Amino acid sequence: MDITIHTSSLPHDDPDASLAFYRDVLGFEVRSDVGQGRMRWITVGPAGQPDTSILLAPPAADPGVTEDERRTITEMMAKGTYGWILLATPDLDATFEKVQAGDTEVVQEPIEQPYGIRDCAFRDPAGNLVRIQELR
């Protein structure tokens, strides 16, 4: 078997704000952008790595999601307990400075963790936790 992890998805609640974060702050390239209004599916990913993408998608777009479930999901996104992703970079400090300069909500400065890694964390505009760890 030859399987790659091709696309994983994160919810957005304001497509333009999420696009600005992943494109302008993290420096990802935009690979596709379909739909309109709040119903937009935007595929982004790091330049030079066409095999790995993040799909920024409207939450609870499946018609099988009930009104109550949709409300729960949007509330969890707002309170920051819903989506998260783990990214990595060889130069954590430079990355942290750049992302912080982009007026991003910081959750954790770069710190040495007891389980042997060094990482930092941010919120994306939709409330997803974006953790970035140092490659070493």
Place this chain on the structure above:
Amino acid sequence: MCQPEWRRARVQAQRLADLARLRRVRDRIDREYAQPLNVEALARDVNMSAGHLSRQFRAAYGESPYSYLMTRRIERATALLRRGDLSVTEVCFAVGCASLGTFTTRFTELVGMPPGAFRRQAAEAADQADAAGTTGGAGLSVTVEGMPACVAKQVTRPVRNREVPAAAQPLA
């Protein structure tokens, strides 16, 4: 003319904005736990009264902002104590606790042993691991090797209201 669905949408939008404000308070605690934070200052910065913030935070996250702050501090303290190069008092101040008594009480409640005992046990485990040529850590009841770090962080984080039962506490 106020349509009921407009009203509902407005109420829900306000609720989401309030939750996002609570999220910023919680993230600030995560980021600045080592500063001399207090609930009044946290509340002032998001234009709420301390009482209102505490009630809303508890409703959203299941514990008060003060409790969340102390849990975060104790979590970091366990990491610093495992390193072995800092005394209990140094760790207490390093994680933002001004009172050694409060720190010790809360630490014991959450971890199941006082910070001094935890530090000794961590040192012994490190010695044994060195002797055996492996890595290990005291106080970790779960294996985190191979886990993404953020998951390891969550599973090893002390959880308020899931303290070690009294009967399991060592007598020493």
